[in-house]
Amino acid sequence: MAKVPLSVQYIRDVFEVEDIDKVWDELERRFHFNIKAWKKEFEVAASNHDRFKDLQEVFLEFGKMRIEPVLNLILKRDRYPTWINLVTYVLKERIEKRKREDELYKDRYSSNP
Numbered sequence: 001m002a003k004v005p006l007s008v009q010y011i012r013d014v015f016e017v018e019d020i021d022k023v024w025d026e027l028e029r030r031f032h033f034n035i036k037a038w039k040k041e042f043e044v045a046a047s048n049h050d051r052f053k054d055l056q057e058v059f060l061e062f063g064k065m066r067i068e069p070v071l072n073l074i075l076k077r078d079r080y081p082t083w084i085n086l087v088t089y090v091l092k093e094r095i096e097k098r099k100r101e102d103e104l105y106k107d108r109y110s111s112n113p
Contacts, residue, residue: 011087014094015056022090023059027067031074041066060087 027033042062049058060083068083075082088095 007084007088010095010098011060011084011091012057014091014098015060015087017055019091020056020059023063023087026086026090031071038067063087 024033024035024039027038028035042059045062045066046055046058053061063083063086068081071082071086072078072080
């Protein structure tokens with residue numbers, strides 16, 4: 001199994017179903033995406049998803065496979081994690097809070113006296 005980057009792990013930790021709309025809003029605001037059409041395409045993908053995956057995971061995968069290539073084409077980027085960076089930006093405050101909490105508890109349970 002491939003190692004999950006820390007940035008993706010933080011996204012998974014804090015990403016809620018309600019945040020999907022925040023990402024759609026950012027795509028519409030920043031890149032003028034036709035959100036109505038993209039949401040329809042996502043609904044189809046979500047209806048066919050693995051039942052063991054939550055909606056947030058399906059959305060992240062959908063964005064990585066379908067939206068990121070479009071963003072990278074627009075931005076003239078090659079193999080760049082634009083999607084993860086966008087979602088990280090939308091969740092920035094909650095990710096920073098989680099990082100601070102992790103830092104606070106990092107050495108709390110170590111075996112050193």
